[in-house]
Amino acid sequence: MHDMKRLAALFKDLEDQLVVCMRCGMCQAVCPVFAETGREADVARGKLALLEGLLKEMFKDPGGVQDRLMRCLLCGSCAANCPSGVKVLDIFLKARAILVGYIGLSPAKKIIFQGMLAHPKFFDSFVKLASRVQGIFLKPADELLGTSCGRFFFPLAPRHIKTFALHSFHSVAGDLDKNGASGLKVGFFVGCVIDKIFPDIGHAVLRALDYNGAGVFLPNDQGCCGIPALSSGDLKTFHKLVRYNLARFSRGDLDCIVTACATCTSTITKLWPMFAEDLTGVEKSRMLELAEKTMDISQFLVEKTSLAAPVSSRGGDPAVLTYHDPCHLKKSLGIAAQPRKLLRANTGYVFKEMSDADLCCGCGGSFNLQHYGISAAIGRRKRDSIVRSGCSTVATSCPACMLQISDMLSQAGERIQVKHAVEIYADSLE
Secondary structure, X not given: OHHHHHHHHHHHXXXXXXXXXXXXXXXXXXXXXXXXXXXXXXOHHHHHHHHHHHHHHOOOOHHHHHHHXXXXXXOOHHHHOOOOOOOHHHHHHHXXXXXXXXXXXXXXXXXXXXXXXXXXXXXXXXXXXXXXXXXXXXXXXXXXXXXXXXXXXXXXXXXXXXXXXXXXXXXXXXXXXXXXXXXXXXXXXXXXXXXXXXXXXXXXXXXXXXXXXXXXXXXXXXXXXXXXXXXXXXXXXXXXXXXHHHHHOOOOOOOEEEEOOHHHHHHHHHHHHHOOOXXXXXXXXXXXXXXXXXXXXXXXXXXXXXXXXOOOOOOOOOEEEEEOOOHHHHHHHOOOHHHHHHHXXXXXXXXXXXXXXXXXXXXXXXXXXXXXXXXXXXXXHHHHHHHHOOOOEEEEOOHHHHHHXXXXXXXXXXXXXXXXXXXXXXXXXX
C-alpha cells in the first residue's frame, strides 16, 4: 500500500510538470543523443509527449515506454536551455521510478543494485576480489592513459576501460577526523568511482585540503550516493543508500561536505531532497542540512579558502592544458569558473579552452552500457574537440567523464593524459 501511495504521488507530480512543456523544440537543438540519431523520440520533447500518452493510456505499454526513456543521458542540456523552465530531469527520473514500481527491475539490475550496491561492505569485497582477477580477462591498451581492453571474449568490448585499483582509496586513507589551521572542517564524500578506480583523486583532495588548512572528517565505510539506482528507477536501493550515508555523516559540526565527483555533488544537493518522501522527519532534516552544505571540491577551495598558491610547478616549459565541463557540474549546478581557477593555479601549465567545452562527453552512466554505439559517437565529438585544442592534458571534474574520455582517446591512439582538476592543482603542492 505504501508503494502504491508513493507511485501515485509521483504520478501526480508528473502530470503537473508535463503541462509546462510548450513543445517549442529548443531541446532538440542541444540534445547530444538527437544529434546522433535524428529521432524525435530521443529528444526531450518527444519523450514528454510519450509520457503524456502513457498517462492517458494508463500503462498500456510500460515496457516500450521504459526502453525509450532509458535512451537519455540525463545530461541536463535540455533543461538548461528550456525557455519554459521545464524540469526535464525531474520528470524523467520520476517516470522511471513509476515504471519500475509498476513492472519491476530486470533480474540483472536487481542483482547489481539490490544485491550489491545496496550493501556497501559486500560491494567493497566484490570489487576487491575483481581487482585481483581482472588481469585474467584484460590486457594493457595504453600505458599513458592507463586503459585496458579484453584479452579474448569480453562483455564490454570494444571499450578501452580503466581497471579497478589494486588498493582502493578508503583502504589506504582509512578513517580521518582531524582539525586544520583555518578552523574549517569538511566531510569528504568520496564516491564509488574515485574510491575504486581513481584513488589518486581522493589523495589529491586530501593534499589540497591540508595545504589550505581545512580539517577533514572522512568515514572510510561510505556507500554510493545512489544515482545509479535512481537513474534506473530503483527507489528502494536509492533510499537505503541515502540513509546509510546520512548515518556516516551524522555529526553536526561540519562546515561543508566536499566531493570531487560532479555527479555525486548534483545527486546529494538536488536529488536527495527531491526523492526524500521515504525519510523520517529527523532523517529529512539532516539530509537537507547535508544537501545545503555539499560543494564541489573546486568550489570549496575557490570560495571558502584563500586558495593558497602552489610553491612548485612541473618545471620546464608550460604544457598545454584544456578542460571539459561535466554536465552535472556546469548545467545542473552552474559551476564552471571555479575549476578553471584551480587549473590556472598550477603555473606548469598554460590553459587553453577547447571548442564546445560543455558539450556532453556521452557517458551517462548506465547509458554507456546499454547504448554504447550512441555513447561512443558522442564521445568521439568530445575527443575531437580535445585533440584540436593541442593539449597534452585534458582535465575535468567528474570521474565518469574521465572514464569516457580515456576510452575515446585510447581507442584513437591519442597521447593525451586525462586528469581531475584537483589533481592538477595538487600536483604542484609540496
